[in-house]
Amino acid sequence: MQKRINEQKLPFITLLIIVVLQLISHASHSPSWLIAFVFILCIFRFLADKNYRHTTPFLIRFFLVCFSTTVFFLYYRLDFTVEMASSFLLMASSLKLIEIKTKKDTLIFVYAMLYLSAVSFLFDQALLHTLLQICMIASCLYALLRINTGHVSVGYRDFFRQQWPSLFKALMLAIPLVLICFLFFPRISPLWSIPIKTDNAKTGFSDRMSPGDIASLVKSSERAFRVTFSGPVPKKSELYWRGLVLDQFDGRVWTQAQNSISNLVKYKIDPGSFYDTDKPFYQIMLEPHKQRWLFALEGSQASSSNIVLSDMGEFSLKTDAIQATHYKMEYRKDDISELKYPSIPSLVVLSDKDRTDSSYYQDLQLPNNGTNTQTQEYVSGLNEKISDPYVLLNFLMKQFNDEAYYYTLKPPALGDNTVDEFLFDSKQGFCAHYAGSLAYMLRLSGIPARVIVGYQGGEFNQKSEYLIVHQFDAHAWVEAKLPSLGWVRVDPTSMVSPERILNGFEDTMEGFSGFLEGSPFSSLMLRSGMLSWLRLRMDELNFNWQKWVVNYNQDEQYGLVKNVFGEFSLLKIGLFFVYCFLAIFFGMIAYIWLTQFKGKYTYAEKKYIIWILILARFGFKRRLGETPRAFLRREKNNMNGFIASVTENKTQALERDEYGSDK
Amino acid sequence: MRQGISERIGQWLASKSPRAKYFVLSRHNIYIFPTSAGFAFLGLLLLMLLTAINYQSSLIYLFTFFLSAIFFISIWLCFLNILGLEISSSASGYCYAGEASPYNLNFRRENKVPFGLSVGEDKQNMCSVEFVNQGLLEFTLMLPPSTRGRYVLPRLRLESRFPFGFIVAWTWLKIDAELIVYPKPVFGARRASGHTGSDTKYSNQKGDELTDIKAYRPSDPGSRILWKKLAAKDELVIRHFDFVSHDPSWLRWGDYETGNVEDKLSHLCFDICRLSASNDLFGLDMPGKQIAPNCGENHKNQCLIALALYKIVN
Numbered sequence: 001m002q003k004r005i006n007e008q009k010l011p012f013i014t015l016l017i018i019v020v021l022q023l024i025s026h027a028s029h030s031p032s033w034l035i036a037f038v039f040i041l042c043i044f045r046f047l048a049d050k051n052y053r054h055t056t057p058f059l060i061r062f063f064l065v066c067f068s069t070t071v072f073f074l075y076y077r078l079d080f081t082v083e084m085a086s087s088f089l090l091m092a093s094s095l096k097l098i099e100i101k102t103k104k105d106t107l108i109f110v111y112a113m114l115y116l117s118a119v120s121f122l123f124d125q126a127l128l129h130t131l132l133q134i135c136m137i138a139s140c141l142y143a144l145l146r147i148n149t150g151h152v153s154v155g156y157r158d159f160f161r162q163q164w165p166s167l168f169k170a171l172m173l174a175i176p177l178v179l180i181c182f183l184f185f186p187r188i189s190p191l192w193s194i195p196i197k198t199d200n201a202k203t204g205f206s207d208r209m210s211p212g213d214i215a216s217l218v219k220s221s222e223r224a225f226r227v228t229f230s231g232p233v234p235k236k237s238e239l240y241w242r243g244l245v246l247d248q249f250d251g252r253v254w255t256q257a258q259n260s261i262s263n264l265v266k267y268k269i270d271p272g273s274f275y276d277t278d279k280p281f282y283q284i285m286l287e288p289h290k291q292r293w294l295f296a297l298e299g300s301q302a303s304s305s306n307i308v309l310s311d312m313g314e315f316s317l318k319t320d321a322i323q324a325t326h327y328k329m330e331y332r333k334d335d336i337s338e339l340k341y342p343s344i345p346s347l348v349v350l351s352d353k354d355r356t357d358s359s360y361y362q363d364l365q366l367p368n369n370g371t372n373t374q375t376q377e378y379v380s381g382l383n384e385k386i387s388d389p390y391v392l393l394n395f396l397m398k399q400f401n402d403e404a405y406y407y408t409l410k411p412p413a414l415g416d417n418t419v420d421e422f423l424f425d426s427k428q429g430f431c432a433h434y435a436g437s438l439a440y441m442l443r444l445s446g447i448p449a450r451v452i453v454g455y456q457g458g459e460f461n462q463k464s465e466y467l468i469v470h471q472f473d474a475h476a477w478v479e480a481k482l483p484s485l486g487w488v489r490v491d492p493t494s495m496v497s498p499e500r501i502l503n504g505f506e507d508t509m510e511g512f513s514g515f516l517e518g519s520p521f522s523s524l525m526l527r528s529g530m531l532s533w534l535r536l537r538m539d540e541l542n543f544n545w546q547k548w549v550v551n552y553n554q555d556e557q558y559g560l561v562k563n564v565f566g567e568f569s570l571l572k573i574g575l576f577f578v579y580c581f582l583a584i585f586f587g588m589i590a591y592i593w594l595t596q597f598k599g600k601y602t603y604a605e606k607k608y609i610i611w612i613l614i615l616a617r618f619g620f621k622r623r624l625g626e627t628p629r630a631f632l633r634r635e636k637n638n639m640n641g642f643i644a645s646v647t648e649n650k651t652q653a654l655e656r657d658e659y660g661s662d663k
Numbered sequence: 664m665r666q667g668i669s670e671r672i673g674q675w676l677a678s679k680s681p682r683a684k685y686f687v688l689s690r691h692n693i694y695i696f697p698t699s700a701g702f703a704f705l706g707l708l709l710l711m712l713l714t715a716i717n718y719q720s721s722l723i724y725l726f727t728f729f730l731s732a733i734f735f736i737s738i739w740l741c742f743l744n745i746l747g748l749e750i751s752s753s754a755s756g757y758c759y760a761g762e763a764s765p766y767n768l769n770f771r772r773e774n775k776v777p778f779g780l781s782v783g784e785d786k787q788n789m790c791s792v793e794f795v796n797q798g799l800l801e802f803t804l805m806l807p808p809s810t811r812g813r814y815v816l817p818r819l820r821l822e823s824r825f826p827f828g829f830i831v832a833w834t835w836l837k838i839d840a841e842l843i844v845y846p847k848p849v850f851g852a853r854r855a856s857g858h859t860g861s862d863t864k865y866s867n868q869k870g871d872e873l874t875d876i877k878a879y880r881p882s883d884p885g886s887r888i889l890w891k892k893l894a895a896k897d898e899l900v901i902r903h904f905d906f907v908s909h910d911p912s913w914l915r916w917g918d919y920e921t922g923n924v925e926d927k928l929s930h931l932c933f934d935i936c937r938l939s940a941s942n943d944l945f946g947l948d949m950p951g952k953q954i955a956p957n958c959g960e961n962h963k964n965q966c967l968i969a970l971a972l973y974k975i976v977n
Contacts (some may be wrong), residue, residue, distance in 0.1 A: 115707060115710065117726070118714060121720055121726060125722050137729065137733075141827060146823075147828065148827060149779045150792070150793060150825075151791055163778075167826060170736055170739070171733060177735060178725065181728040185724070187724075190716060190719065191713065192717065436939060464699065549721060558770060586740055592746065630753060
């Protein structure tokens with residue numbers, strides 16, 4: 001009957017479930033040795049339980065701690081990343097597993113697990129992952145419930161089976177509270193800057209491009225980002241998602257020049273300042289690529305506060321996109337000069353792509369290591385014949401069409417003089433080859449030029465009206481500055497393979513060897529029938545989840561508050577919170593007050609009383625102290641048939657309930 | 664000064680909760696506050712909120728708010744768990760000095776079973792109370808040993824940390840009952856005295872035991888059943904004494920050699936218990952009180968109470 005309270009311990013299976021759920025949540029970014037190690041810890045816990053001991057012997061524990069810390073240090077060195085921090089927390093809290101003894105130990109373990117569960121949202125924000133974390137919360141709450149319920153003679157399993165519906169119902173009250181807090185709790189900017197460095201292992205291009213780099217992306221059908229347009233979706237051939245500007249060439253690799261990187265921040269956008277605009281816009285849901293750069297169409301203006309605009313019209317995030325990131329762009333379609341230059345079909349005149357003066361000559365930089373001499377000679381020969389830059393550009397573009405150049409995903413390997421070998425020998429290449437060599441040739445002839453990497457095209461989801469841009473849509477093209485037109489965009493790939501731009505990459509490449517060979521169950525393979533339908537629905541679900549929940553940020557909140565309260569003021573939000581909590585508080589008091597009357601009357605009594613109240617409205621009043629039977633006898637003849645029969649029934653039911661033998 | 668304030672608060676609390684034999688837990692007498700685990704949880708929530716703010720993660724916000732809401736609701740659940748619990752207690756009891764004294768508490772709760780109840784004198788010594796079925800529960804609380812005299816029941820703490828241990832709801836039970844603590848029974852040699860002659864009594868008893876055997880009747884005390892006979896001959900018989908009526912023994916204050924009052928009381932207690940167990944007729948003679956010879960449980964208690972309250976003022 002009497003039992004000390006502090007000696008309650010969780011059964012092994014509960015601990016195991018919590019640990020396994022946690023491992024699944026963190027599997028994507030934890031080293032595999034750590035996962036194996038945690039399972040070994042589980043075995044030690046199991047053995048300790050089996051031998052009716054609380055903890056593993058001290059020496060074994062000491063050894064395990066030393067061993068794991070050493071391996072951890074050797075694995076990560078002192079390279080501080082978010083992954084390392086979460087792995088360390090996972091390791092430390094799992095080590096607690098082998099010495100859980102008192103209630104306090106259990107609490108520390110469960111709390112650490114809850115925090116880890118929160119941290120796992122930094123790495124994965126999918127709907128499925130969220131469901132997993134809900135299971136995690138449920139099992140942690142079960143653990144807490146178990147150690148606080150005291151001893152239950154029926155056994156915890158039966159106890160829980162009986163009790164969970166009422167507990168669940170009570171916890172469902174959390175939903176309105178969570179909604180209010182989620183929508184209206186002021187979202188503020190980070191309090192202090194934190195190192196959000198992550199391992200660079202995500203698919204997507206890097207800030208350097210050598211020939212063949214983008215071809216490797218083509219093997220991936222992963223999603224790069226999704227776009228919704230407020231108006232009609234532009235034609236596929238106009239969807240040039242400008243990403244990174246590469247302006248430094250070393251004869252083989254295009255990279256970002258150092259001074260361009262340092263010039264990054266031009267201006268910032270205040271939260272909500274662009275919210276209520278009636279201009280057409282599009283919203284991009286960027287998959288985490290763990291970098292800062294963003295993708296935007298020509299003629300876009302930033303309309304989210306998490307974006308900064310840099311030199312050369314490059315947009316970037318304030319912090320690395322370690323989670324799905326949402327941003328909004330105003331889109332002025334008329335800004336794109338749709339002047340057609342029939343000789344160069346892909347040419348588009350751009351605006352606002354100039355550099356600040358200090359780095360003006362970066363776009364004319366040339367490698368001085370003596371490579372690609374054949375190209376240099378070829379271009380200087382051309383320069384003598386053609387003096388007008390526009391004509392030169394036209395000639396160079398035409399060359400790609402007229403000569404026997406091939407668009408292929410499996411270009412032959414190139415040596416040191418990449419441009420030479422490509423232009424004059426192999427003549428087979430992917431967009432990176434064409435863009436790189438064109439920009440180099442333009443620079444050689446004194447025309448400022450740079451390589452742009454980004455995406456081109458996208459897959460349109462008809463039902464929910466958004467565009468999915470995949471990794472295999474990755475593309476590279478050229479921007480050049482012509483004296484007559486200013487900065488223009490040209491796409492040499494369109495000269496070689498116009499279908500690539502008109503129809504999109506997927507249609508063009510179907511059947512090509514090399515395309516999507518890294519992913520056997522890629523989206524393309526699932527194109528047909530049910531699977532295709534299912535894939536798009538799943539994508540839609542995740543998209544909406546990301547759009548409405550994951551990316552609810554300062555800007556969205558600003559818009560919502562403005563809609564609800566008329567203007568954005570912290571005072572109003574504060575008052576709203578106070579009102580909500582008062583309402584909930586008084587609701588609770590009212591509920592407690594009402595429960596006092598619960599159980600006072602039986603069901604039959606309640607029904608009878610209600611009926612008597614109704615009858616009183618018709619003028620049949622029961623006298624004080626009159627029994628139901630006597631009341632019925634007295635008034636029966638005055639009532640009409642229906643009322644009399646109902647009263648008869650209710651009286652009988654009451655009598656059966658009160659005096660019946662079966663009770 | 665600090666002491667003064669806490670004393671005053673104690674007095675105020677005492678005036679709020681008078682002693683009673685019957686309690687119903689309601690909003691007037693349930694106190695509720697976060698536990699240390701609850702404060703740790705709040706700290707955890709704060710940490711999560713900081714993580715959410717610094718990493719601008721909407722889902723961590725959501726996660727934090729969900730756990731906060733659960734914390735908030737658990738306040739309510741904890742309160743409702745013990746609301747309406749009725750506690751009553753038996754009027755009084757007795758025990759011997761130096762041994763843990765059992766004290767019965769009756770719990771009653773309509774419709775619902777409260778979980779995680781524990782009761783005790785202070786936070787360090789709590790015993791868990793388990794409701795086996797719906798409705799009634801009799802719970803025996805072992806109180807710590809105390810000294811001879813009246814033992815006023817301490818203020819008892821009844822608490823529950825159900826469901827998640829973030830919140831503790833407790834109440835103070837000031838039960839209007841007292842225990843009489845008898846002296847500790849200790850054997851003490853008695854001086855030979857003309858009046859008593861315990862030796863003869865013992866021989867008498869032994870002699871009679873063999874001869875006077877009567878068949879058992881339902882009204883006979885169970886302590887006189889000769890179980891050996893039952894085992895040997897399968898007949899239920901009792902020993903029958905006659906001597907009690909003609910030789911009442913008196914337990915006198917002066918019979919004991921020791922001069923210490925408490926020792927004397929202990930010895931008297933021992934002898935009362937012994938004589939009572941053998942169903943002898945005895946009387947008690949002590950300063951200020953004389954109890955006429957008699958036998959039976961009531962008589963024994965009367966004598967022991969006289970010992971317990973010797974020279975003890977209310």
